[in-house]
Amino acid sequence: MASWCRLGMAGLLVAAFASTLTGCSGSAAARIDYVVDGPLSSYNTNTIVGAAAAGAQAFARTLTGFGYHGPDGQVVADRDFGTVSVVGGSPLVLDYQIADNAVYSDGKPVTCDDLVLTWAAQSGRFPGFEAATQAGYIDIANVECIPGQKKARVSFVPDRGVVDYNQLFTATSLLPSHVIADQLNVDVTAALLSNNGRLVEQIARLWNTTWDLKPGLDLKRFPSSGPYRIESVLDGGAVVLVVNDRWWGPKPITKRITVWPQGPDIQDRVNNRSVDVVDVATGSSGALPTPDNYERSEAPSGGIEQLIFAPQGPMAQPKARRAFALCTPRDTIAHDAGVPIANSRLQPATDDAVSAGEGAAEAGPFGRADPAAAREALGGAPQTVRIGYRGPNARLAVTVGAITKSCAAAGITVENVTLDTPGPQALRDGKIDVLLASTGGATGSGSTGSSAMDAYALHTGNGNNLSGYSNPQVDSAIGALAVSADPAERVRLLGQAAPILWGDMPTLPLYRQQRTLLVSKKMYAVGTNPTRWGAGWNMDRWASIE
Template sequence: MRASARVRTRHHRAAAVSGAGLLATVVLAGTLVGCSDEGEQIPSIGYAIDSTVTTYNAGTVAGSVSGARQAFARVLPGFSYTGPEGGPVADTDIGTANAVPGDALTVQYKLNPNSVYSDGVPMSCDDLVLTWAANSGRFTRPGEATVPLFDAASTAGYSDIDRVDCQTGAKEATVTFKAGRNFTDWRSLFGATSMMPAHVVARAAGVPDLVAAVQNSDNEALARIADFWNDGWTMTPGELDLALFPASGPYKVESFSADEGLVLVENDRWWGNRPATSRIVVWPKASDLAVRIADESVEVVDVATGSVPDIELGGFDVTDVPSRSVEQFVLATSGLFETPAGRRAFASCLPREELAAQFGTAAEDGAAAASVDTRFTAPDSLVYESVAATAGGRYETPDTTAATAALAETDNTAATVRIGYLGPDPRRAAIVAAVAAACAPAGITVQDAGSEEFTPSMLRDGQVDALLAGTASAPGAAGTAAPTTAMYALRGGSRNNFGDYANGRVDQIVDQLAVDSSTATQLSLSTEAENILWSEVPTVPLFNQPRTVGFATGLEAGAVNPTRSGAGWNMDRWVLRR
């Protein structure tokens, strides 16, 4: 048993996802795990997350729904990271990014002169060129104009860039956006985990000058570059070629195995402040986290509340907080759900209000959590209440009559819906069970298709009919203050749009919202989008996903970050003394 297991676990609940609320939560967490000079420093800290680690590359479709952002934020940092309040925070250790005057948005990026990968190769603007090329959607397979070379999860922002001016090997680049496409969330571009080592790709693809290949649209070279970018950083426990995984942050990958976890160690070529603890071990969800916590292999826990079976957090200071991720059903657009009527039938039998009350985070005054009624607009947005009114109370409680009528429109008097999610997950299993009970009277049989092998791509492949996941179908930590990721997950053609939903007007709205942050535009277009989405129901939002974050008593500098970054956003500052 953990030596400090007798310490009473302290729970703190936050009521709303707001800037002030999140800041208060972070301050509170910092107080709980405040500094102590007593005891011997522990040389290694275990970090448990509720997702998989399958790739080094968080930008791919597989990487976007893995724990790559939580695991590698301080291994592959960028010009910014997602801070605890949900917005981008500049990371000047990597360099600076400054907008320069002009009609078109133009950003000057300058890498730190001392920046170098752990294998001794300097960082350069080649890394930015690769990031843009991979995520722009510009490069497609010969003869297949709609099939991108790169398996990027989203083109948000990068598709708005006209060009990246870079001299091969240089430390600076000028990024110029297309006329009229002043992407409002540009500070999140080229951020943590987005910039992969271009020199590794160039070497593996046999391309002597990656920048020239991109600038000249050399399709043959780009195809080889894309093949490696897509699959070359796959992480199979026990089978890593470390030469392919150099780091640009305070930590680097030392090893990865089922028994020992993902081991990160101090990067001796890091030019910034040395990490306070030299070794971090990341334990993915499949590591049997309950056992790892019980045998004292874990000192930091960041999981969706109730998602990990049998964990005991005695000896941890625990914070329960609603996150920026919206728990939701993502529906297929084939089979029963090929038409909006089939999707409305399922939505009509859902007990959304009951699910939010039972599985969401209660308010500070004890009131039950409210369901989230929007896809693009965060509950702490100035326009949320007005936009959310579009739902008009639809799909709050089970309506068997409406579900039966909608089902009849599909020529089905009975139907089966397979709901997939990453398991084991008691909370999601309970949600599926509640939905099964509510939908049965309408003739809809709900099957639990959760499994340890589950990936959101199973929806696209027809292996399940619905996903139960967070923002953009992420199983674990997800979400930012900006609606970027959530919006593009419903844009036609986006690879993280796993249901393959497409609506031309919604695409236009997403494109406009991405470059116009005015309150009037946000209110008008978001309301129009929700009118369409509540009618066609490609997704059903439920509630802000609650997160449980635990820091072992005595751990210093632990700070809750209920966004896609997770608690590991500042792991290089963690110190544990016993």
């Protein structure tokens, strides 16, 4: 009976869920504790720092959108929120219709103004926005929106029909523009569409900072458009989510979910049963033995664990980066992680026939450590390199240890820097020379589930292009990949870019990050997810049966 209940409750239909719950013994607990592998620093998961943190795992059902990322990383249309219609193919034109009854938890309606803000912040056209990525949004020519209305028409630049357009305006990307409008007492949409420089600067500043999460926050600035809303932020950074009574869709099963940033006490919390769901990078908390009352599953993510080289300091030049790559034991590091070496930079989200050949030949010299070649590349000059990662993280500590030992023979001294601040910020501020992280500098997966979107992490001017890399040929390939669905063409584009990227070495891919999901056997409807939204994509369906 228990296994039948578990299968049924993993379904998404509320009716099926309700009937199954009735058939199970016990009742749903009022509270669930959920651990994610990064800080909860911002409600805005679209900034450089916010995207690298764990907010997407926490807020997929707090800030909803026209789609969400399902269990395989695919985008699933969220018809509770609204609908998307293709009204033109060349150029691509989309109509976005927000549900008539869509309203924020503060009573303000969800409107097309929110789409305008999302586009403006991530399009790269308006200065001041510290957006993580421009992928997809950079190709939008304009957004037609009558302020306060529920419909927007989005027109793309001619010949820039983005294949994965369903990645745009999804859960966690749409923020409440009225919060900024109320603070500035301005019409945000009018200011953006008229490109009012002074107001755009103020809007960008608030978009970057007004949704930072701290204890004692002003809840009026954090309205929800989903089944849950923020109730509070605890000391230590945990965020308490409670039912949003104004949510117009199916009501969530559990009344309260506390989302905890990963800490050194995970094993203790699992042992004393004070946590229900743990969704972290495999090995980040050590072995993490599974007690009898928990179930464990492991699955590949869409993110690539990698070395991201700083644009300044000792790693600023390709010569130094290549030397460091030569003494990095990628084979040992991947073996320790229990997975193959990854070579993907522009096709990172999945392992398939297209990605298999990405730079395979050029990657050859960098498969195993060659300290002698590294020393020769540096002309015998000694060097000190600071590698940083968000800690504590047992897997990454082992990785840095392996690099330290290997590169010492090349005359390179590696300093291990455990960060308690965001990795992208530390790299940008010159506190470290190399960031060890996943796609875009993320602690978790970091992936959108779309390789075409993730590839923008190496595009000129992209926020999460943390190495500051710029190459016109690579930019051209990334742009072409975004509008091509032809596998043969994608292979050709990847083949053109790979030799350049292995020569310039802005990043060094190591292995595909694996995910560990540890779930109490009392829990139902929880599953793995390869994207940065993780297991939290359907938390409103979770239940703990007592």
